[in-house]
Structures are given as C-alpha cells and as structure tokens.
Amino acid sequence: MLKKYLPILTWLPHYTRRLFGADLLAGVIVTIMVIPQSLAYAILAGLPAVVGLYASILPLLAYTLLGTSRTLAVGPVAIIALMTGAALSGVAPPGSPAYLEAALTLSLLSGAMLTVMGILRLGFFANFLSHPVIGGFLSASGLLIAISQLSHLLGIDVTGYTALSLLTGLATHLDALHWPTLALGTGCLAFLIVMRRYGRNALTAIGMPKGLAALCARAGPVFAVIITTLLSWWLELGTRGVDVVGDVPGGLPPLTFPAIDLPLWRELLVPALLISVVGFVESISMAQMLAAKRRERISPNQELLGLGGANIAAALSAGMPVTGGLSRTVINFESGARTPMAGAFAALGIGLVTLALTPLLHHLPVATLAATIIVAVLTLVDVPLIRQTWHYSRSDFSAMALTMLLTLTEGVEAGIISGVALSIALFLYRTSRPHSALVGRIPGTEHFRSVTRHSAETLSHLALLRVDESLYFANARYLEDTVYTLVASRPELEHVVLICSAVNLIDASALESLDAINARLKDSRVTLHLAEVKGPVMDRLKKSHFLDDLSGRVFLSTYAAWSELKRREE
Amino acid sequence: MLKKYLPILTWLPHYTRRLFGADLLAGVIVTIMVIPQSLAYAILAGLPAVVGLYASILPLLAYTLLGTSRTLAVGPVAIIALMTGAALSGVAPPGSPAYLEAALTLSLLSGAMLTVMGILRLGFFANFLSHPVIGGFLSASGLLIAISQLSHLLGIDVTGYTALSLLTGLATHLDALHWPTLALGTGCLAFLIVMRRYGRNALTAIGMPKGLAALCARAGPVFAVIITTLLSWWLELGTRGVDVVGDVPGGLPPLTFPAIDLPLWRELLVPALLISVVGFVESISMAQMLAAKRRERISPNQELLGLGGANIAAALSAGMPVTGGLSRTVINFESGARTPMAGAFAALGIGLVTLALTPLLHHLPVATLAATIIVAVLTLVDVPLIRQTWHYSRSDFSAMALTMLLTLTEGVEAGIISGVALSIALFLYRTSRPHSALVGRIPGTEHFRSVTRHSAETLSHLALLRVDESLYFANARYLEDTVYTLVASRPELEHVVLICSAVNLIDASALESLDAINARLKDSRVTLHLAEVKGPVMDRLKKSHFLDDLSGRVFLSTYAAWSELKRREE
Structure with a gap:
C-alpha cells in the first residue's frame, strides 16, 4: 500500500553502487545543462531569474519520492512558463510582490489539482486533449514564445501574450532598437543553431568520442552563457544599455506559503487547471516514450501524484509551476540516469549553485537567455505533423487549426x-449521424453485408438495417428519420430488423425513439424486430417496457431473423 | 422552391369549403379558450397582460404562412414565459419601458436564431437536449412556475426566478397575506381542478353530448375568468385590495421594432438561444406526435423557419417570445382544425377581442389567472417519467436530477x-472506456464470440480482440492500455488481431495510438493485425503511413485471420 503511493520504496532497497555512479554523473551533467534554461524560463514567465533555480530544487526531490518514471526530469519548461506568465499578467503587474505571490498560488493550485486528480484516478481527463489539439497548441506556443523573445533580442521593451500584441509592440517601438543587444543576441542565436545542427558531426570529425561530442553539442547553451557572461563582464555591457540578469540573491530558496486569498484563487482556477492538464500530457507522453525504450512501466495516476507533489514543493520554496521537461529529460536519459536518484543529485547540484555561485550570473545578458529559448522552442513547431493531419482528416485538422489560430491571436487559454x-463538438456531430447500412445475405453463406458494397441477396418484404453506432440522445432522432424514410419508400415492407451488433448502449432518449419507431411501424402494419443485441444492452432493455411492447421478436443472429422471416406472410 | 419555403402554397390551392367550415369553428373555439392563458403567461413573464394577446395575433399569421404542421397553434406558453421573465429580470426592472423593449429584443433575437438555424438546417442541434434533460427541465419548470404563482394566489408581492428565493420571499412576507385574494384564488383552483378531473364525465352524465362535454370541461378557465370577473366587478374587489388586471389598452397591436442595442443583445444572446432551442424542442415533439396521428409529415428545418417567423412577427407587434403551445394545440386539434388556416382565424378572433373587448378585462382578478397557470403547469410534472428513467439508467437519471435540482435552485438557464x-460528459466518459472483448471460435463454425460469455475455442499464441467502439481521442489511450496489459499477461503471444467490426471511425489521435501499439508490439516480437475493417475506415487509413508500417496484415474476416494464423510459427 505504502509502496503504491511511494514508488521510491520499490527501487531504493535495490540501489547499488553501480546505479549510484551512473546517477551521480547524470545529476552533475543535468545540473550544468539546465541552469541556463531554468533562468530563461523564469524570465519568460515574467519572474526573477532565480525563481527558475528555486523551482529546480525541492520539486525534483518531491518527484524522486513520488514519481514512477525512472528518467523524467521535472522543472520549469517553456510552455508552462508561457502559460504561467499569461495567467499572472492578468492578476498583477509583472515585477510586483503580488506577481510573485500569485506565482506561488498558481503552483499550489496546480499541485493540489494534480494531486486530487491522482487520488481520484482522473488521469483519463488528459485524453480529451486530442493529439491534433495538443500538437497544434505546442506548435503555436513555440512560435508565440519565439516571438515573445524577439524583444529581448532586439533590446526593445515589449510584453504581451498574443502574437499580435507582441508584433505590433515591436513594430511601434522599432526606433528603440539597441544595436549592441541585437549583435550579441543574433550572435548567440547563430552559435546555438550551428552547434545544434552541425556541432556533433564537427566535433566527431575532429576526433572527439561520439558520446562526448553529442554532449558538447547539447551543451551549446552552457558555452553561450559562459562566453557572453565573460564578454559582458569584460566590456561592462550592463552599463552600456545591454540588459543583464543583475543581482541574484544567494542562499537556498526561502520557505514560502501562498496566502489564502479566495478571490485570487478563483481567478487562477482555470489557468491552474489548464497548466495542470497540459503539463501532465506533455510529461506523461515523454515518460511513456522513455519507459517503452527501457521496458519499464509508468502509472499515469501515480504520475499525477508525482507532478502534484513537485508543484506543491515549488509553492513551498519560492518556485513556479513545473512539469517534466523535454530537453532536461533527454539530457538526463542520455547522460545515463538509471533511477530518480539522478534527479535528487541534480537538485543537490542546483542547490549548491544557488547557495554559492549566483554572483557569477550578474553579468549574464538576457539576450543570451532569449536566444537559448528561441532555439529550444522552435523544435516545438511540428510542420510534418500539421501536414499529416491535413492529409489524414480535415475534421482533426480543423481542431488543430483553430487551436493554433486562437493560441497565436487570443492567447494560450x-x-x-x-x-x-x-x-x-466534431465528435458529437459525427456520432449524431450514425452510419447505418441495409444488408443482404451473401448467397450460400450465413454472412450479411451492405447491399451497396456487395452483391447480396435481399427480399422486398424484409429490410435488414445494421446500425453502426451506439444509440444515444444525439442520434436517436436520426435513427427515427432513417427508419421512417425506409418504410415510406418501400410500400411492400412487412418486417424491419434492426441489427444491433455495433450498438453498445441504448440510452433513455434512444429507448424513447425505439418506442416511437415501434408504435409508428405498428400503425403502418410493419413489424419491428431486433437482432444481435449485445448482452449488456439486452439486460438494460429488460428493465423497460420496450420488449413487452415490441411488435416483433429479438433474434440472436441476423441469419436466424432471415430464416424465420424470409417467407412472406399471407 | 418557393413551395419548399412557403408550405402554405402546398395546401391553400386545394382549400375547400368543407375545410373552411372546420377551420373556422376551430378558430372561434381557440380564440375564446386561449384568451385566459395568453393574459396569464404575459403576467408570468412580468409583462402587461395585453402583451399576451398581441403575441397571439401576428405570430399566428406568420406561422400559417411558414409552418408545416397542420394543427400546431403558436403563442405564449408557460415555459417560454418563465424563461423570458428570468432573462428580462436580469437586464431591466419589471414594469419599466426598458423591460418591454428587452422583451421585443428577446423575441427578435430568438426569431433570428431560429431562422438562421432553419436556413443552415441545424435542427439536429435540438437533439442535444436529451429526453431525460428535457423531461427533468419541464417537470422542474412546472413546479417552479406553480410556486411563482403562489404569490398571486396569496396576495403577497414577491418576485423571483428560483424556488428558494420565491419560497423564502413568501415565508418572510406571510403577514401580508390577503384573505379575500386567497379565498378567490383557492376557490378558482378548486373549481379548475374539479372541472379538469370530473367535468367531462359529470357533464356527460347529465346528458351532454360527449364532444361538447369534453370541450366544456376544457373551457374551465374561460368560465372561471367570466365568473370571477363578474364577481370582482359586482363586489368592487379591485378597490378592496384584490389585484385585478386593470386598464388594458384597446386597439390592434402597435408596430414596433426593437432598437439596435449591442450590449443588450450580448446579454440576451444565451437566454435567446436557450428559449429558441427549448421552444423548438417542445413544439416539434408535439407537432410530430399530432402529425403521426393523421399520417401527415412535418419538416423539422422548415418548422424552425415557421417558429422563427412567428417570433420575428412578435418582435414587430409589441409581443413576447412564442412557440407551439401544448394546450392551445390540443384545443385546436380536438376542435377539428384541418389546416393552418384555423390559426389565421384564431388570430383574427383575438385581433377583434383586442380591438373591442379589452375594457371587459379590467376587473379580471390576477389570482384567477394564477390559478389557471397552476392547473396548467402541474401537468408538466411527469413523475412516471422520472421513475422510469431511474429504473432504466442511473446515468440518464443523474442528468435529469441535476437539471431538476439546478432549475429549481439556480434558475432555468x-x-x-x-x-x-x-x-x-457522461456520454464521453462512457465512450472513453470502450468495451472490448477477447473472442474465440465457436467450434465447427465461422462465428466468433466473447470468450467470457460463450465456450469458444482459443489459441495461446493468438489473441483476437474485438473493439466495440469507434476509436477517437478520448479512448485511444485506453485501447493502448488494454493491448499492453494483454501482451504483458500472455508471454506466449505471437499475434494480436484487432477486430474492427464496430469501429466506424479512427481519428488522428487513435491513429497515433495504433502506430504506438504497432511499434511497441514489434519491440516485444508480437505481430499486430487488423480484421473486418470497414470500407470508409480503410479508405482513411490508406491516406496515412500506418498500413505501410503495420507489422502484420489486414484480414477481411476474423475467420480468415484465424485460418491463417492458427498454426504457431516455428
């Protein structure tokens, strides 16, 4: 029981020295690699850079205790930072103490929601974010984040959470363009793009071992941070109008607890829910992908508890909403992490950095962080997925297109x-016009197939109508129309058999419609029969009057109905 | 073409003297019978009584031109009056000119929405009001209306649109109880109940012809109005504290046009939509029931145009939102109406009354109208339906119970x-956990049935999994879990066949899941096959990469898969 809710108890007793070595190395590498992105995502959310570090300490320890994925690394991530900024900018001015307080509240609410969803086993909720919607959302958010970082790259002071407001802001303040910032930013950007695209092959070509080359290529942001910080310190760029991170308070994260402010909670309820669900979906899909690679299993409902714990930990330690992050997880995985202990080591590492090394961050230019973000988020823009969805289904594509359009123009929520x-709505619309087919007998067999797709034997006094959908309120009346049209068009008809092999449910509205069909066919001297009714549906029908009133019979198979009714009545 | 949009052109050319006679008689009877309810429902909506008469003139003529039901009678009805009052009380104080103006706006919006829905053929929208929801809504509204009329019966001045606010209002002002009003009101109520329940048999017993007896029993409200008006005039009840209708302006309804007031439109948008949909559902179910009795056909989309026209006509003639009313339609039908011309005659009749006879209404006590409403709406409370739904399906019942509870406590919207x-949500939840069954061969046949319900032949290296639901975003991941659990529990498994006979749709999310299942089974050296894929689903799959990547094959029938795969691979 305890093991179920604390997965650490399943792996810690079998912890070996070999695992320790692997995890420690991964932890050190992750510590170094995630510092730039942690700072960057805090700034993206409109928060002080150090908040990103705080959110990478206690939350990781909480996930180590509660999470089921062996290699998932939690922390601030781009999408969640964007959503956090959009939510907070609605309730307090960026930079104010109220803004910081609201970030804690948002983490707490999100953590509480995830925990409650985990306890109530509501992980399936995330399924309602369909693949095209989440794909479209990630692509549009990637673009939106990149656009939002342009202002840091250009040295223009513009904030906003829609593409339109950001771009018009940039256009109207273009005269404020700061050339040194632009030069630094685009230089960084070019360096990062080159490192990402060619770094690995180039380093291998000059004789570096493959694994190390891959790692160094990934470490592009770290090199960029070191080089530009030194440059900024040497040229005193901070005093020449280039935005730098500035004084970062040292020491471990303070213990915090968001005040109980009900009106604020109410305002942040919807954003917290969306952040929880989006964060969960992003995190779980990554965790499942990695688990499959190593034949491990993760439990979606326990993952909710893990992420819930991580967010509550963020709320208690001056952090911001967190979830499993793509790039940090990939680094963790590829650095050889074997258990969640690697996350704990990374938390210790980042704790040490926060404790002692924050003065080194003073001269780090914000433009460097912006370039880091832009390169990271442009990978979210998934053009092949958009193209595939367009080819596969216009209906799925329309949901994707709407998500992208509104994310860019109206914001993430x-x-x-x-x-x-x-x-x-599209799913309901599709099921509201259920497919049905008149079927006939394939001569010489007991099989029945659609008369429009096969040459099947039919009889003029007998209609076999196969209904290809569960019958419920949205399509009940459509079935009525179908049957009435059928009866009106075939005056010789004596029997209608509804073949229910694909009917998994008949709800109260559909029962009412069946009652109406039965009564109306009786008036027209046509007998209604059912065939191939599934067990659970039949059990349900027996609780109503329908079977007593039914003018015809319930046949076990279509063939039985055919054999019995094929002779015309005199 | 013109005939399609003006159904009057289909029946007017064949109009005969015999039809004329029948329609004229029905029109006269309807004129007399609907006056009390027209006044009553206007007061229920918080409007002057005469608005109810206005709304029974031009709208009837509009429906005569546009409607497809031969016998439906439109006008103010109880539910719509209640919803109108609830909507208007949110935007203006009752009795103010702004309130009247808002009533016209509401009619116009509702008429425009119905017309647009008719043109776009969106009648199916109404299907989303499931039978239990509409049943629960009508029952609760009936109760709510009856409670709202208690204040008129007790002579206490209380308004409100939730059961709680009305009852607490009554309780706190109980000292203001006006005994003469109470005596008059309960007297009326007793008279109406007795007339409704025993009138017909009693009158037949004393020798009246059956038809006339039924008509007289239905005319209870008319008698009550005449008797209490005379009593009120004779005893000068109006000057003794009994509320009377008071001065009703004579003359035909004035031509009106609601001002274009965008903020007001926005506020009334949702109420107008709900009034349109509820009115349409009520009206269409009645029209279909009556059409079936006389083997006539009605067209739902043309009915939307008919009701839309009627509401626009109401907006142009100082009226209020209207729809097909139960009691006035039944009176029309039973008085022998044959064509919509009966409605035109009733419109003329009510026009004459409005022109000349309104001074007679001065002394009519409001308590009489309240008693009329109470008796009419209590028939909406459908206890047998509630009981049936409870027995048939807890899930349907819960939707019904929530509708009733919130209608009573929070209001109609x-x-x-x-x-x-x-x-x-309940439907989505049900489809999000699709039923699936492992099937086996019924020995000696080509039939396959669930192994848990039948004794069927199975093979340890072959799993035949029948999926009983369309695959879409909400259940895609559930299918993954089902397959993975199956594979994990049967180490000898070599082939998994998904039988798709009940799968009518595979959306982009489900395709992604099938891709994932295929890849993961390949990793576990299990081959994935499909069987019985429907034509349209197969056409769709051919547009994707899935079939190229599929590790196994697509079989036409389960039997073909069984025959091919039954021998274990070496």
Whole structure:
C-alpha cells in the first residue's frame, strides 16, 4: 500500500553502487545543462531569474519520492512558463510582490489539482486533449514564445501574450532598437543553431568520442552563457544599455506559503487547471516514450501524484509551476540516469549553485537567455505533423487549426479551450449521424453485408438495417428519420430488423425513439424486430417496457431473423 | 422552391369549403379558450397582460404562412414565459419601458436564431437536449412556475426566478397575506381542478353530448375568468385590495421594432438561444406526435423557419417570445382544425377581442389567472417519467436530477445548461472506456464470440480482440492500455488481431495510438493485425503511413485471420 503511493520504496532497497555512479554523473551533467534554461524560463514567465533555480530544487526531490518514471526530469519548461506568465499578467503587474505571490498560488493550485486528480484516478481527463489539439497548441506556443523573445533580442521593451500584441509592440517601438543587444543576441542565436545542427558531426570529425561530442553539442547553451557572461563582464555591457540578469540573491530558496486569498484563487482556477492538464500530457507522453525504450512501466495516476507533489514543493520554496521537461529529460536519459536518484543529485547540484555561485550570473545578458529559448522552442513547431493531419482528416485538422489560430491571436487559454471544445463538438456531430447500412445475405453463406458494397441477396418484404453506432440522445432522432424514410419508400415492407451488433448502449432518449419507431411501424402494419443485441444492452432493455411492447421478436443472429422471416406472410 | 419555403402554397390551392367550415369553428373555439392563458403567461413573464394577446395575433399569421404542421397553434406558453421573465429580470426592472423593449429584443433575437438555424438546417442541434434533460427541465419548470404563482394566489408581492428565493420571499412576507385574494384564488383552483378531473364525465352524465362535454370541461378557465370577473366587478374587489388586471389598452397591436442595442443583445444572446432551442424542442415533439396521428409529415428545418417567423412577427407587434403551445394545440386539434388556416382565424378572433373587448378585462382578478397557470403547469410534472428513467439508467437519471435540482435552485438557464453539459460528459466518459472483448471460435463454425460469455475455442499464441467502439481521442489511450496489459499477461503471444467490426471511425489521435501499439508490439516480437475493417475506415487509413508500417496484415474476416494464423510459427 505504502509502496503504491511511494514508488521510491520499490527501487531504493535495490540501489547499488553501480546505479549510484551512473546517477551521480547524470545529476552533475543535468545540473550544468539546465541552469541556463531554468533562468530563461523564469524570465519568460515574467519572474526573477532565480525563481527558475528555486523551482529546480525541492520539486525534483518531491518527484524522486513520488514519481514512477525512472528518467523524467521535472522543472520549469517553456510552455508552462508561457502559460504561467499569461495567467499572472492578468492578476498583477509583472515585477510586483503580488506577481510573485500569485506565482506561488498558481503552483499550489496546480499541485493540489494534480494531486486530487491522482487520488481520484482522473488521469483519463488528459485524453480529451486530442493529439491534433495538443500538437497544434505546442506548435503555436513555440512560435508565440519565439516571438515573445524577439524583444529581448532586439533590446526593445515589449510584453504581451498574443502574437499580435507582441508584433505590433515591436513594430511601434522599432526606433528603440539597441544595436549592441541585437549583435550579441543574433550572435548567440547563430552559435546555438550551428552547434545544434552541425556541432556533433564537427566535433566527431575532429576526433572527439561520439558520446562526448553529442554532449558538447547539447551543451551549446552552457558555452553561450559562459562566453557572453565573460564578454559582458569584460566590456561592462550592463552599463552600456545591454540588459543583464543583475543581482541574484544567494542562499537556498526561502520557505514560502501562498496566502489564502479566495478571490485570487478563483481567478487562477482555470489557468491552474489548464497548466495542470497540459503539463501532465506533455510529461506523461515523454515518460511513456522513455519507459517503452527501457521496458519499464509508468502509472499515469501515480504520475499525477508525482507532478502534484513537485508543484506543491515549488509553492513551498519560492518556485513556479513545473512539469517534466523535454530537453532536461533527454539530457538526463542520455547522460545515463538509471533511477530518480539522478534527479535528487541534480537538485543537490542546483542547490549548491544557488547557495554559492549566483554572483557569477550578474553579468549574464538576457539576450543570451532569449536566444537559448528561441532555439529550444522552435523544435516545438511540428510542420510534418500539421501536414499529416491535413492529409489524414480535415475534421482533426480543423481542431488543430483553430487551436493554433486562437493560441497565436487570443492567447494560450483561448487556444486550448476552443480546440478541446471543437474536437468534442466534431465528435458529437459525427456520432449524431450514425452510419447505418441495409444488408443482404451473401448467397450460400450465413454472412450479411451492405447491399451497396456487395452483391447480396435481399427480399422486398424484409429490410435488414445494421446500425453502426451506439444509440444515444444525439442520434436517436436520426435513427427515427432513417427508419421512417425506409418504410415510406418501400410500400411492400412487412418486417424491419434492426441489427444491433455495433450498438453498445441504448440510452433513455434512444429507448424513447425505439418506442416511437415501434408504435409508428405498428400503425403502418410493419413489424419491428431486433437482432444481435449485445448482452449488456439486452439486460438494460429488460428493465423497460420496450420488449413487452415490441411488435416483433429479438433474434440472436441476423441469419436466424432471415430464416424465420424470409417467407412472406399471407 | 418557393413551395419548399412557403408550405402554405402546398395546401391553400386545394382549400375547400368543407375545410373552411372546420377551420373556422376551430378558430372561434381557440380564440375564446386561449384568451385566459395568453393574459396569464404575459403576467408570468412580468409583462402587461395585453402583451399576451398581441403575441397571439401576428405570430399566428406568420406561422400559417411558414409552418408545416397542420394543427400546431403558436403563442405564449408557460415555459417560454418563465424563461423570458428570468432573462428580462436580469437586464431591466419589471414594469419599466426598458423591460418591454428587452422583451421585443428577446423575441427578435430568438426569431433570428431560429431562422438562421432553419436556413443552415441545424435542427439536429435540438437533439442535444436529451429526453431525460428535457423531461427533468419541464417537470422542474412546472413546479417552479406553480410556486411563482403562489404569490398571486396569496396576495403577497414577491418576485423571483428560483424556488428558494420565491419560497423564502413568501415565508418572510406571510403577514401580508390577503384573505379575500386567497379565498378567490383557492376557490378558482378548486373549481379548475374539479372541472379538469370530473367535468367531462359529470357533464356527460347529465346528458351532454360527449364532444361538447369534453370541450366544456376544457373551457374551465374561460368560465372561471367570466365568473370571477363578474364577481370582482359586482363586489368592487379591485378597490378592496384584490389585484385585478386593470386598464388594458384597446386597439390592434402597435408596430414596433426593437432598437439596435449591442450590449443588450450580448446579454440576451444565451437566454435567446436557450428559449429558441427549448421552444423548438417542445413544439416539434408535439407537432410530430399530432402529425403521426393523421399520417401527415412535418419538416423539422422548415418548422424552425415557421417558429422563427412567428417570433420575428412578435418582435414587430409589441409581443413576447412564442412557440407551439401544448394546450392551445390540443384545443385546436380536438376542435377539428384541418389546416393552418384555423390559426389565421384564431388570430383574427383575438385581433377583434383586442380591438373591442379589452375594457371587459379590467376587473379580471390576477389570482384567477394564477390559478389557471397552476392547473396548467402541474401537468408538466411527469413523475412516471422520472421513475422510469431511474429504473432504466442511473446515468440518464443523474442528468435529469441535476437539471431538476439546478432549475429549481439556480434558475432555468443554469438547469438546462448543466443538464446538457452533464449528459454530454457522461456520454464521453462512457465512450472513453470502450468495451472490448477477447473472442474465440465457436467450434465447427465461422462465428466468433466473447470468450467470457460463450465456450469458444482459443489459441495461446493468438489473441483476437474485438473493439466495440469507434476509436477517437478520448479512448485511444485506453485501447493502448488494454493491448499492453494483454501482451504483458500472455508471454506466449505471437499475434494480436484487432477486430474492427464496430469501429466506424479512427481519428488522428487513435491513429497515433495504433502506430504506438504497432511499434511497441514489434519491440516485444508480437505481430499486430487488423480484421473486418470497414470500407470508409480503410479508405482513411490508406491516406496515412500506418498500413505501410503495420507489422502484420489486414484480414477481411476474423475467420480468415484465424485460418491463417492458427498454426504457431516455428
């Protein structure tokens, strides 16, 4: 029981020295690699850079205790930082103490929601974020984040959370363009792109071992941070109008607890829910992918508890909302992490950095962090997925397109809510016009197939109608129309058999419609029969009057109905 | 073409003298019978009594031109009046000119929405009001209306649109109880109940012809109005504290046009939509029931245009939102109406009354109208339906119960919106855990049935999994879990066949899951096959990469898969 809720108890007793070595190395590498992105995502959310470090300490320890994925690394991630900034900018001015306080509240709410969803085993909720919607959302968010970072790259002071407001802000303040910042930023950007694209092969070519070359290529942001910080310190760029990170308070994260402020909670409820669900979906898909690679299993509901614990830990230690991050997880995995202990080591490492090394960050230019973010998020823009979805299904594509459009123009919340609503509406619309087919007998067999797709034997006084969908309120009336049209068009008809092999449910509205069909066919002297009714559906029908009133019979198979009814009545 | 949009052109050319006679008689009877309810429902909506008459003139003529039901009678109805009052009380104080103006706006918006829905053929929207939700809504509204009329019966001045606010209002002002009003009101109520329950038999017993007896029993409200008006005039009840209708302006309805007030439109948008949909559902179910009795056909989309026209006509003639009313339609039908011309005659009749006879209404006590409403709406409370739904399905019942609870406590809009949302959520939840069954061969046949319900032949290296639901975003991951659990529990497994006979749709998310299943089974050296894929689903799959990557094959039938795969590979 305890093992179920504390997965650490399943692996810690078998912890070996070999695992320790692997995890320690991974922890050290992750510590170094995630510092730039932690700072960057805090700034993206409109928070002081150090908050990103704070959010990479206690939350990691919480996930180590509660998480089921062996290699997932939690911390601030780009999408969640964007959503955090969008949510907070609605309730407090960036930079104010109220803004910081609201970030803690958002973490706490999100953590509490994830925990409650985990306890109630509501992980399936995430399924309602369909693949096209989440894909479209990630692509649009990537673009939106990149656009939001342009201002840091250009040295223009613009904030906003829609593509339109950001771009018009940039356009109107273009005269404020700061050339040294632009030069530094684009230089960084070029360096990072080259490192990412060619770094590995180039380093291998000059004789570096493959693994180390890959690691160094990934360490592009770390080199960029070191080089530009030194440059900025040497040229005193901070005093020449280049934005730098500035004084970062040293020491471990303070213990915090968000005040209980009900009006604020109410305002942050929807954003917290969206952050929870999006963060969970991102995290779980990555965790499942990695688990599959090493034949491990993760439990979605326990993952909710793990992420919930991590966010509550963030709220208690001056952090910001966190989830499993793509790049940090990949680094962790490829650095050879074997257990969640690697996360604990990384937490210790980042703790040490926060304790002692923050003065080194003073001269780090913000433009460097912006370049880091831009290179990271552009990988989120998934053009092949958009193209595939367009080819596969226009309906799925329309949900994707709406999500992208609204995310860019109206912001992240509008985008994701509309996308989910549209995909549900489209599904309901599709099921509201159920496919049904008149079937006939394949001569000489007991098989029945659609008369429009096969040459099947039919009888003029007998209609065999196969219904290819569960019958419920949205399509009940459509079935009525189908049957009435059928009866009206075939005056010789004596029997209608509804073949229910694909009907998994008949709800109260559909029962009402079946009642109406039965009564109306009786008036027209046509007998209604059912065939191939599934066990659970039949059990349900027996609780109603329908079977007593049914003018015809319930046949076990279509063939039985055919054999019995094929002779015309006199 | 013109005939399609103006159904009057289909029946007017064949109009005969015999039809004229029948329609004229029905029109006269309807004129007399609907006057009390027209006045009553206007007061229920918080409007002057005469608005109810206005709304029974031009709208009837519009429906005569546009409607497809031969016998439906439109006008103010109880539910719509209640919803109108609830909507208007949110935007203006009752009795103010702004309130009247808002009523016209609401009619116009509702008429425009119905017309647009008719043109776009969106009648299926109404299907989302499931039977339990509409049933629960009508029952709760009936109760709510009856409670709202208690204040008129007790002579206490209380308004409100939730059961709680009304009852607490009554309780706190109980000292203001006006005994003469109470005596008059309960007297009326007793008279109406007795007439409704025993009138017909009693009158037949004393020798009246059956038809006339039924008509007289239905005319209870008319007698009550005449008797209490005379009593009120004779005893000068109006000057003794009994509320009377008071001065009703004579003359035909004035031509009106609601001002274009965008903020008001925005506020009334949701109420107008709900009024349109609820009115349409009520009206169409009645029209279909009556059409079936006389073997006539009605067209749902043209009915939307008919009701849309009627509401626009109401907006142009100082009226209020209207729809097909139960009691006035039944009176029309039973009085022998044959064509919509009966409605035109009733419109003329009510026009004459409005022109000349309104002074007679001065002394009519409001308590009489309240008693009329109470007796009419209590028939909406459908206890057998509630009981049936409880027995048939707890899930349907929960949607019904929520609708009833919220209609009573939070008001009509909250009730209906929550009911619809819950029924959609429950449906999605059900389809998100699709039923699937491992099937085996019924020995000696080509039939395959669930191994848990039948004794069927199975093979340890071959799993035949029948999926009983369309595969879409909400259940895609559930299918993955099902397959992985299956594979994990049967180490000897070599082939998994997904039988897709009940799969009508595979959306982009489900395709992604099938891809993942295929890849993961390949890693575990298990081959994935499909069987019985429907034509349209197969066409769709051919547009993706899935079939190229599939490790196994697509079989036409389960038997073909069985025959091919039954021998274990070496």
